[in-house]
Amino acid sequence: MSAKDDRHQALLAALQRQQTMGVAELARVLDVTEMTVRRDLEVLEQDGLIERFHGGARLTPRASFEPPFVLRERMNASQKRAVAAAAAGLVRDGETVVLDGGSTGLALAAELSTRRVTICPLSLRVAWAFERSTSVTLLLPPGVARPGELSLTGSETIDYLGRHHFDRYLLTASGFTIAEGFTEWNAEDAAVKRAALASAATCVAAVDAGKFGRLAFADVCAIDKPDCVVTSDDLPGGALSALQQATQSVHLAS
Template identity: 40%
Template sequence: MDSSTRQQRIVDRLRVAERVDVADLALALQTSEVTVRRDLDALAAAGALRRVHGGAVSLLLRGEELPFALRSVESTAAKDAMAQVVAGLLRDGEAVVVDSGTSGLAVARALVGRRLTVVPLSLPAAHVLSSSAATTLKVPGGTSRFGEGSLVGPMTEASLRSLRVDTAVITCCGMSVDDGVTAYDDVEAAVKRAAMACARRTILVGEAAKFGRTALSVVCSMTDFDVLVTDSDAPAGPIAQLRHAGVEVLGA
């Protein structure tokens, strides 16, 4: 088991128990206590937990999102594969909004070198895309969320309202046929809605793990999207419902 998988499982345990012990984790993860302590130290440095004698306690409030540094190593292969599918849906010359978050950053990486006009909704995505002379960047104004680099607030929303783009690529924190697409922060949700409103076509990107998760702020219904790009582990029932509702579902 690699370190990112171990750390994700530790965080999952903390969300339930709010405290974990080194010895118990070593047994559950089938690894040494030294390795567990190393993982706990890394998670503490990322702000996900506080080390205590013999283990750790959670610093994440109920319903709070993981730090960007941790999410960036979660399901990286799935995110990169989904990003390639998204890139294949875009034609050269298109104007595209690319949402924030780690999946949005994966999409930005997949678009490097493409002849596109891109509106990135995060500073990390803007930085990645700025390396390509072929890509025209239109970076909206707004407030950059600390630790995330996402652009939010009235200036970002106003910038998006002034545009008409071909495609908006939207990411999410949770998605459910019943509860819809959700985000952990209401300002993030508002920017996502503004991005969708300025686009002729909307693409939702979310790995299978996002199904069944519900965050605090509702963005919209899943059926408001034209396309869902997910991975091969996505649950069959919700996928069938979305296709019946007219959403094109593509697996990575």
């Protein structure tokens, strides 16, 4: 990423932590001038990611509580790439793999695009990421593409997954906690993820540490259901030992 992209990501992360911040405070956190912050806020507002007010900004509120895809794609980008590389490394050539959507799903697609595997993508965005791949075989499930997100949902997708037996499911999630397990903002997405989990012999959960402790709307599975949880190495204090006790296996990606 460019220096500007890095700065935008840091700015969005700061707003995510504190919800609302002033220009002067953002300038101190980012170690840049207030003029630079104002220019960055203007760009991010045009992208629909933040709302500016006199002297500061806040993240754009969403009635559904699901952050927009373009925002999620920019948040914790380096951690997602590290998690994707580690999770993809657990996939063996020749396997049939159900691959989740979302921004982490795209990062996983980038890692798998040169591998000799069969991929069943649960998102049109992820499917398109394999456009130039000459080694991946794509199995496109039927279903309804959810507006904006472009994840595949509905009874046809669930039925399709139930009629196939995959080697591995690469699960992504909006949040994960010890008590509540893996959760999703959208109930239809969660239903498809549960069907994918039932259709696969093994499951690897690929979730960056920024999602730890976050509880989304709909349950996907318990914390100990995946065979392995791959997460980034910036977990908050005490979280690693708690995950190691609660899960089958934890792999830290750096």
